[in-house]
Amino acid sequence: MAVLSQRQTDILNIARASGRVMVEDLARRFEVSAQTIRKDLNDLCEQRALTRIHGGAIIASGVENLAYEARRFVAADEKKAIGAVAAARIPNGSSLFINIGTTTEEVASALSSHQDLLVITNNLNVAMLLYPHPRIEVIVAGGTVRRSDGGVIGSTATQLIGQFKVDYAIIGASAIDEEGALLDFDYREVQVAQAIIANARSVMLVADSTKLHRSAPVRIAHLSQIQTFVTDRPLPDGLASLCHSRGIEVVSAMSADDADDAAEATETAGSAVLRRA
Numbered sequence: 001m002a003v004l005s006q007r008q009t010d011i012l013n014i015a016r017a018s019g020r021v022m023v024e025d026l027a028r029r030f031e032v033s034a035q036t037i038r039k040d041l042n043d044l045c046e047q048r049a050l051t052r053i054h055g056g057a058i059i060a061s062g063v064e065n066l067a068y069e070a071r072r073f074v075a076a077d078e079k080k081a082i083g084a085v086a087a088a089r090i091p092n093g094s095s096l097f098i099n100i101g102t103t104t105e106e107v108a109s110a111l112s113s114h115q116d117l118l119v120i121t122n123n124l125n126v127a128m129l130l131y132p133h134p135r136i137e138v139i140v141a142g143g144t145v146r147r148s149d150g151g152v153i154g155s156t157a158t159q160l161i162g163q164f165k166v167d168y169a170i171i172g173a174s175a176i177d178e179e180g181a182l183l184d185f186d187y188r189e190v191q192v193a194q195a196i197i198a199n200a201r202s203v204m205l206v207a208d209s210t211k212l213h214r215s216a217p218v219r220i221a222h223l224s225q226i227q228t229f230v231t232d233r234p235l236p237d238g239l240a241s242l243c244h245s246r247g248i249e250v251v252s253a254m255s256a257d258d259a260d261d262a263a264e265a266t267e268t269a270g271s272a273v274l275r276r277a
Contacts, residue, residue, distance in 0.1 A: 007032075008040050012049055015059050020074060022056035051213045058210060075208040078232035081253040083107040086170060086206050086230045089251075092116050094167045097196040098126045100151035100189055101172030103206045105129065111136070120164055122157045122192050124150035141192070153188040161195040169200030171226075173207050175214040180223035180242050183216035190218045197221050204228040212236065223248060 004012065007030055015021045026037045041057045044050040050057040058074060083106025090096060090111065095118040098104050108126040111117065115135040121127055122141040131138045143157035171193055173182040182205065184190050197203050203226040212235075223229065223239070224246045232254045235243065243250050 004044075005040075008044060011037075011040055012044060015050060015057065020053065020056055020058040021050075024055070026056075053210070053213075058213075075210050075232070078208040078254065079103045079106045082206050082208060082230050082232055083110045085251055085253040086204060087111045087114070089204070089228070089230075090114065090117075090168055090170075094118075095120075095164070096166050096168040096170060097121065097161065097164075097200055098123060098170045099172060099193050099196055100149065100153075101206075103208065104170050104172045107170050107206055118166070120161065120166065122152040122161070124152065144188075146186070146189075151189060153186060153192060155191070157192045158195045161192060161199060164199055166200050167202065169196045169203045171196060171203060171205055171220075173205065173211060173216075173220055175216040176207060176211050176223070176239070177215070178236075178238055180239065182220040182222065184218050184220050185216050187218045190220050193220045197225055202227045204230060206230045208232045212239070 010030075011021055011026060014026075021041070023034050023037050023041070026040075027034045030037070041050060041052060045052050045057065050059060079102060082103055086107045087110035092114055093116045098108055098119055098121045100123045104123065105125050108119075108121075108123075108129045111119075111130065112133055117130075117136045118139070119126070119130055119136060120139045120141065122143070124140065124145065127138050127140045130136050139160075141152050141157035141160045143152045143154040143160075145152055171182075174185055175183040177183060184193070197220075205223070205226045205228070207229070209232050223242060226248060228249045228251065229235075229243060230251045230253055233252055234240065235250060240250065242248075
């Protein structure tokens with residue numbers, strides 16, 4: 001990476017802490033013009049440190065994921081909408097896997113009114129959301145708990161997953177490339193995700209559109225291995241064509257207007273985070 005100015009270094013640190021940065025807030029924070037900030041963001045994007053979004057930028061992680069709290073902030077409204085739509089497609093009386101991720105946690109939250117579910121998860125946050133509900137039985141995979149996000153990873157979790165054959169798997173991904181590869185950062189987490197896919201009758205991917213603009217080093221699976229893809233807005237032509245050719249049902253959880261409103265709301269929230277930083 002080329003040498004960064006002090007302001008660019010500060011911008012990158014803010015982005016790592018809060019998930020995204022917005023042009024107007026950075027301009028006020030550093031008392032420079034919006035044009036100057038856009039140039040800084042463009043420079044950081046050229047160095048693949050950030051990825052531009054409407055009104056700002058997000059971290060473009062390639063080998064290391066965002067901090068858990070930052071991931072919760074990014075596309076929060078979109079994830080909530082995805083969670084509601086995905087949960088509505090799970091009938092009462094089902095068995096399902098739910099893996100690690102802030103979007104899968106939104107699915108779990110939306111499942112709280114379901115009845116007679118069996119949920120097997122390697123996500124302690126999912127377990128905490130669902131175990132108080134008397135009509136939902138929760139089984140937590142054993143193994144090493146990752147401190148950063150409460151994910152249970154490793155061979156012990158993989159072995160437990162292999163003992164079940166469930167109706168549905170709800171999975172997330174850190175990135176989706178243009179060829180349809182589902183990608184993540186921790187190979188131990190990927191091993192569990194692969195076992196989940198292998199032991200479910202129907203696999204539902206839940207991922208917001210920011211995942212199409214990120215990269216990660218470890219391959220989980222390919223879109224052709226899933227049956228349903230719930231996202232926040234229509235896919236780019238290439239991925240849409242791939243899904244159509246493989247018979248994958250793609251569900252957009254938000255209309256174009258709702259997605260734009262959510263983006264604006266998230267930018268406002270981002271502004272508040274930056275002001276507190």
